[in-house]
Amino acid sequence: MYPLNPATGRLSVRDAWRELAWASVSANVWYLGATSLLTDVSSEMVTSILPVYVVLGLQMTPMAFGAVDAVYQGVAVLVRPGGGFLSDRSRRHKLIAGIGYGVSAASKLGFLAVGAAWTPLVAVIVGDRLGKGLRTAPRDALISLSSAPERLGTSFGVHRALDAAGAACGPLVAFALLALLPGRFDLVFLTSFWVAIVGLAVLVLFVRSAPPGHHGRRGRDVSLKGALGLVAEPGFRAVLLAACALALATVSDAFLYLTLQQKAGFDGARLPLLYVGTPLCYFALAGPMGVLADRWGRKSTFIAGHVLLLMLYGSLFGAAIGWIGPVVCVVLLGGYYAATDGVLAALASATLPVTLRGTGLALLATGTSLGRVAASLAFGVLWTWWGHETALTVFAAGLCVGMLLAFRQLSSVTSAAA
Secondary structure (H helix, E strand, O other), X not given: OOXXXXXXXXXXXXXHHHHHHOOOOOHHHHHHHHHHHHHHHHHXXXXXXXXXXXXXXXXXXXXXXXXXXXXXXXXXXXXXXXXXXXXXXXXXXXXXXXXXXXXXXHHHHHHHHHOOOHHHHHHHHHHHHHHHHHHHHHHHHHHHHOOOHHHHHHHHHHHHHHHHXXXXXHHHHHHHHHHHOOOOHHHHHHHHHHHHHHHHHHHHHHOOOOOOOOOOOOOOOOOHHHHHHHHHOHHHHHHHHHHHHHHOOOOOHHHHHHHHHHHHOOOHHHHHHHHHHHHHHHHHHHHHHHHHHHHHOHHHHHHHHHHHHXXXXXXXXXXXXXXXXXXXXXXXXXXXXXHXXXXXXXXXXXXXXXXXXXXXXXXXXXXXXXXXXXHHHHHHHHHHHHOHHHHHHHHHHHHHHHHHHXXXXXXXXXXXXX
């Protein structure tokens, strides 16, 4: 490992840029990243075709798809704290994560069997999201426990880069399959299943169940009382409040893309390309942003990521943004995710006890997810009643307030975590 600068307690500039080779990132993180890459290829194959499959393939109504989408988005959020607590309680993060990956993989075959029957289709979707909810917190806990404290940002950056690469590749694979064999949704689901199985195999065969030394450490008791007590911990509470405040002012990708489409006036059929462009930018920037967070400071990088989001809001006010609008959108949005997603996990990890690492990360993810759900509902109401420019104005103002609150909260986080 590269030595820390004794004056600042952080990496020197030279060593931070040398770490762009990520040589100091543990093998466990790389294998977890490979698992996430393959799993995201699998899941995004399904996500990208689900609207067409439900509405056109199964002849369900748009209202029915709305209900399906609500289930798809909501189940994982509700299950995630349970997955984190269970993995901490059992001290078997790899096992719980593996069960989650396995349940999601099996659900891909379920899509082949249920047809247009409403109840079985919802059951399959619930199974897929249950798997995601179970695996996310144990996986992030393993990343955290497999990394040196001063390199948490780099490790999460590497993982999120690989995860984003999978998110970008999944829709392309699905598009290619349906272009070659139109209407063969069954082939997409079958391919998705086998890709997920390969990802699960990487986890089972190569990821260590527990990094040496961590299970022997003493820490807070893993109990429901102890888990709830995390909210009272000053460091973690500050990170949680800051993240939730900012989530409440975060416009969803779908609304941003729809606003961009209306302002730029491009063909709506090209909208899915934005779902590929943003993960590609995220992939390119996540690793460097993780290194930057370890060098410059995680809370500073996290706040700077939201400045990029505010710049994106501002760019959508242009009277005629033309062809450059989509380019600016995907770059700023990809940069925002690169500077916030993994960096937030690293920031929170440094404030959490080892024995409740998975539980704390799950609570954080659940809080921010619920905040974004509320933000989406609010943005939709504002757009419907007063138009998208008014909605953007309100959210831009809210984001400014959120950044001020977040900066105030995060200023109390210790330098080791920040």
